[in-house]
Amino acid sequence: MKMNNSPARGTRDLLPDAVANRDRVLGLIQDVYRRFGYQRIETPALERIERLTAGQGGDNEKLSFRILRRGLDEQLPAGTPVSDLVDMGLRYDLTVPLTRFYAQHRAELLAPFRSFQFGPVWRAERPQKDRYRQFYQCDIDLVGEPSVLAEAELIEATTAALAAVGLTGSTVRLSDRRFLAALATCAGVPAEAQPGFFVTVDKLDKIGWDGVIAELVGDRGLPADVASAARDKIDSLTGLPADKVADVLTEAVPGLQDQVADDLATIAACLAALDGVSWAFDPRLVRGMGYYTGQIFEITHPAAAGSIAGGGRYDELIGRSLGQQVPACGFSIGFERIVDLIEQQPEAAKVAVLYEADVPVADALAVARRLRDEQGVVVSSLRRSGKFSAQLTRLETAGFTGFLPLVPGQDISELPVPRPLGRQV
Amino acid sequence: MKMNNSPARGTRDLLPDAVANRDRVLGLIQDVYRRFGYQRIETPALERIERLTAGQGGDNEKLSFRILRRGLDEQLPAGTPVSDLVDMGLRYDLTVPLTRFYAQHRAELLAPFRSFQFGPVWRAERPQKDRYRQFYQCDIDLVGEPSVLAEAELIEATTAALAAVGLTGSTVRLSDRRFLAALATCAGVPAEAQPGFFVTVDKLDKIGWDGVIAELVGDRGLPADVASAARDKIDSLTGLPADKVADVLTEAVPGLQDQVADDLATIAACLAALDGVSWAFDPRLVRGMGYYTGQIFEITHPAAAGSIAGGGRYDELIGRSLGQQVPACGFSIGFERIVDLIEQQPEAAKVAVLYEADVPVADALAVARRLRDEQGVVVSSLRRSGKFSAQLTRLETAGFTGFLPLVPGQDISELPVPRPLGRQV
Numbered sequence: 001m002k003m004n005n006s007p008a009r010g011t012r013d014l015l016p017d018a019v020a021n022r023d024r025v026l027g028l029i030q031d032v033y034r035r036f037g038y039q040r041i042e043t044p045a046l047e048r049i050e051r052l053t054a055g056q057g058g059d060n061e062k063l064s065f066r067i068l069r070r071g072l073d074e075q076l077p078a079g080t081p082v083s084d085l086v087d088m089g090l091r092y093d094l095t096v097p098l099t100r101f102y103a104q105h106r107a108e109l110l111a112p113f114r115s116f117q118f119g120p121v122w123r124a125e126r127p128q129k130d131r132y133r134q135f136y137q138c139d140i141d142l143v144g145e146p147s148v149l150a151e152a153e154l155i156e157a158t159t160a161a162l163a164a165v166g167l168t169g170s171t172v173r174l175s176d177r178r179f180l181a182a183l184a185t186c187a188g189v190p191a192e193a194q195p196g197f198f199v200t201v202d203k204l205d206k207i208g209w210d211g212v213i214a215e216l217v218g219d220r221g222l223p224a225d226v227a228s229a230a231r232d233k234i235d236s237l238t239g240l241p242a243d244k245v246a247d248v249l250t251e252a253v254p255g256l257q258d259q260v261a262d263d264l265a266t267i268a269a270c271l272a273a274l275d276g277v278s279w280a281f282d283p284r285l286v287r288g289m290g291y292y293t294g295q296i297f298e299i300t301h302p303a304a305a306g307s308i309a310g311g312g313r314y315d316e317l318i319g320r321s322l323g324q325q326v327p328a329c330g331f332s333i334g335f336e337r338i339v340d341l342i343e344q345q346p347e348a349a350k351v352a353v354l355y356e357a358d359v360p361v362a363d364a365l366a367v368a369r370r371l372r373d374e375q376g377v378v379v380s381s382l383r384r385s386g387k388f389s390a391q392l393t394r395l396e397t398a399g400f401t402g403f404l405p406l407v408p409g410q411d412i413s414e415l416p417v418p419r420p421l422g423r424q425v
Numbered sequence: 426m427k428m429n430n431s432p433a434r435g436t437r438d439l440l441p442d443a444v445a446n447r448d449r450v451l452g453l454i455q456d457v458y459r460r461f462g463y464q465r466i467e468t469p470a471l472e473r474i475e476r477l478t479a480g481q482g483g484d485n486e487k488l489s490f491r492i493l494r495r496g497l498d499e500q501l502p503a504g505t506p507v508s509d510l511v512d513m514g515l516r517y518d519l520t521v522p523l524t525r526f527y528a529q530h531r532a533e534l535l536a537p538f539r540s541f542q543f544g545p546v547w548r549a550e551r552p553q554k555d556r557y558r559q560f561y562q563c564d565i566d567l568v569g570e571p572s573v574l575a576e577a578e579l580i581e582a583t584t585a586a587l588a589a590v591g592l593t594g595s596t597v598r599l600s601d602r603r604f605l606a607a608l609a610t611c612a613g614v615p616a617e618a619q620p621g622f623f624v625t626v627d628k629l630d631k632i633g634w635d636g637v638i639a640e641l642v643g644d645r646g647l648p649a650d651v652a653s654a655a656r657d658k659i660d661s662l663t664g665l666p667a668d669k670v671a672d673v674l675t676e677a678v679p680g681l682q683d684q685v686a687d688d689l690a691t692i693a694a695c696l697a698a699l700d701g702v703s704w705a706f707d708p709r710l711v712r713g714m715g716y717y718t719g720q721i722f723e724i725t726h727p728a729a730a731g732s733i734a735g736g737g738r739y740d741e742l743i744g745r746s747l748g749q750q751v752p753a754c755g756f757s758i759g760f761e762r763i764v765d766l767i768e769q770q771p772e773a774a775k776v777a778v779l780y781e782a783d784v785p786v787a788d789a790l791a792v793a794r795r796l797r798d799e800q801g802v803v804v805s806s807l808r809r810s811g812k813f814s815a816q817l818t819r820l821e822t823a824g825f826t827g828f829l830p831l832v833p834g835q836d837i838s839e840l841p842v843p844r845p846l847g848r849q850v
Binding site for chain 1: 508533547559581
């Protein structure tokens with residue numbers, strides 16, 4: 001009987017070449033982050049269901065995979081609500097677990113705390129091309145740093161990590177939620193309507209201004225002149241020269257706090273010092289999550305549609321776990337997106353010891369061992385096939401660079417020399 | 426409001442020092458396996474519930490965490506069986522997913538296929554000290570190799586990996602399921618009673634011969650003389666000199682196939698060639714899983730109670746997925762056990778740039794950048810604290826080896842020299 005051997009719907013297996021490429025990319029990123037002092041932590045895949053439904057994850061909460069309680073009767077009593085059946089779920093991001101982690105372990109961590117996380121998250125999305133129900137996130141977060149040094153350092157570290165994997169020439173798009181709130185107020189959007197206003201403006205890339213205005217007026221009930229005023233204001237502040245942003249915004253948005261302009265001026269000075277990093281203030285940038293409280297940013301790259309990294313400040317999220325506000329800022333690389341942009345590298349030298357059937361196993365292993373130890377190459381032992389040239393072709397396809405035939409009675413006291421693969425034999 | 430911030434029951438967070446140690450240990454192990462040609466693959470955490478309940482995982486199947494289907498009505502109809510509510514579960518080991526992976530992707534893999542896996546598995550065990558509901562497994566498997574070369578290479582690679590992380594002086598215990606079956610038959614245990622017989626004998630370490638005999642007779646219904654005969658035979662074959670095993674077994678166990686003795690002789694020759702590896706034939710070794718079909722082995726180490734690695738041949742497991750038999754053999758390191766035995770290493774040089782409040786953020790980041798680039802050290806920027814000597818103590822505790830104070834107006838055109846930490850200042 002043959003079973004259905006495909007991975008569970010919406011998930012995928014990773015084959016050796018894909019894993020090797022992912023590990024290499026991760027290693028390069030992690031090495032950059034490590035040099036900035038970020039330390040990897042790890043939280044479990046499972047979180048209490050209360051935390052996954054506490055309103056910190058926006059729409060992602062609805063996509064949580066939920067875990068059935070253990071020890072249920074095989075037949076459920078009538079009227080059992082589904083919510084009674086679950087006590088845990090799979091994390092849908094790494095930010096919610098980080099806030100819990102920080103609240104739990106704060107006393108053991110240096111302040112400010114530089115966190116690096118890399119791990120799978122799960123979302124019960126409708127499976128579609130290039131969107132999987134299990135995928136990896138790659139986050140750095142600086143927790144406990146109130147100043148814009150956090151934003152500047154996170155942007156520096158992330159652009160450096162992207163450059164390390166070969167993604168140079170990226171552009172940072174930057175805005176500030178406090179600016180957006182002041183802009184909305186100034187255009188006449190009441191405070192209580194602003195969260196919805198931002199959700200709609202966030203769709204600008206996808207549905208354009210016509211779509212956004214239609215939704216603001218039709219679905220959100222904003223007056224048409226308020227929607228138009230917001231559009232005009234946002235358009236007028238798009239494409240500002242980097243060194244003018246702070247001054248122009250102060251002028252153009254009356255209610256803007258001085259701190260917001262100061263922070264933008266500081267970021268401008270910090271980013272100007274980075275080689276090969278270009279950036280732009282972009283008032284159309286909103287970012288989806290409701291928890292952002294200050295600067296927000298994304299990175300785009302010519303080779304990718306959409307953004308390849310995103311983040312921002314979230315000064316009020318940890319307080320919900322800890323009962324005491326702790327400023328925090330984070331930046332997440334879209335690992336699954338970038339790994340597809342990065343070319344796989346050829347592997348190191350790899351030799352196949354091809355032993356004939358009557359060669360003693362201990363001899364085959366001894367030759368492999370000596371090749372490994374004395375020449376530092378990767379060595380695998382395989383039975384020599386009757387269809388030898390087809391076997392060599394398969395080995396070459398699999399990345400082997402050399403082979404070493406071993407016949408019965410062969411003197412192995414002197415280590416035989418492997419022959420290169422990729423030539424006629 | 427403060428939430429409950431502890432990790433979900435039975436799981437744990439990993440703090441930076443623990444993760445650094447785990448990553449280092451994993452890196453050393455993986456490097457050894459890579460040199461033997463083992464390639465890392467990855468399967469999703471989620472598997473179809475049918476696969477997790479197909480009888481391939483023994484008692485572990487009962488410990489599967491099950492995932493609630495999506496889109497259920499909030500109120501379930503009366504009499505809904507629990508099994509209707511789930512369609513997936515979390516993997517409880519890495520072997521069952523490997524067999525699915527191999528059956529699915531065989532055409533794309535070199536034969537024989539050398540697989541390395543490292544990843545979390547989940548079991549709904551009653552939480553207790555040092556036993557977690559999420560833990561990591563670290564497996565190598567050689568799929569498609571029928572000869573005992575597989576066993577010999579897996580043992581060589583695993584003992585080399587353990588030596589690489591500092592666990593030298595380990596001992597390999599080895600037996601063979603085919604020998605155990607012949608021994609049981611020879612003692613008078615009928616074939617159909619043998620699986621239960623092995624389950625009970627597997628408890629020998631825990632309950633001793635008195636307990637085993639009581640269970641064989643009382644619970645399994647074996648005649649007392651059969652149980653005693655099995656005990657006497659096993660005892661008489663314990664502690665055989667390595668080079669005599671094959672001959673003694675052939676003599677002592679009449680029904681033993683020649684191939685079993687040949688394989689033991691081959692393994693003896695292979696293991697004798699390995700420096701620093703001692704081994705013993707141990708007829709008391711059974712190993713829990715029902716799927717083993719040939720040689721089985723475990724590794725013990727003076728520093729650890731119980732075994733630190735285990736494995737064996739399972740020639741019939743892949744066939745259940747593929748519908749066609751493929752020989753396979755695997756060895757799993759008890760990663761969570763060994764990582765606790767291995768001392769953490771001191772980190773690389775790590776410098777704190779301590780900037781006073783009025784130092785421009787761009788200057789603080791520029792000094793950190795130059796230190797990082799020019800001296801290759803790990804550098805983090807922190808605001809200088811009013812309680813300076815307490816801050817230095819905290820930094821030293823956190824592994825910093827140097828610090829560099831930065832005051833407003835300081836000339837940073839020449840890179841200041843960091844001061845070592847760990848002295849009076």
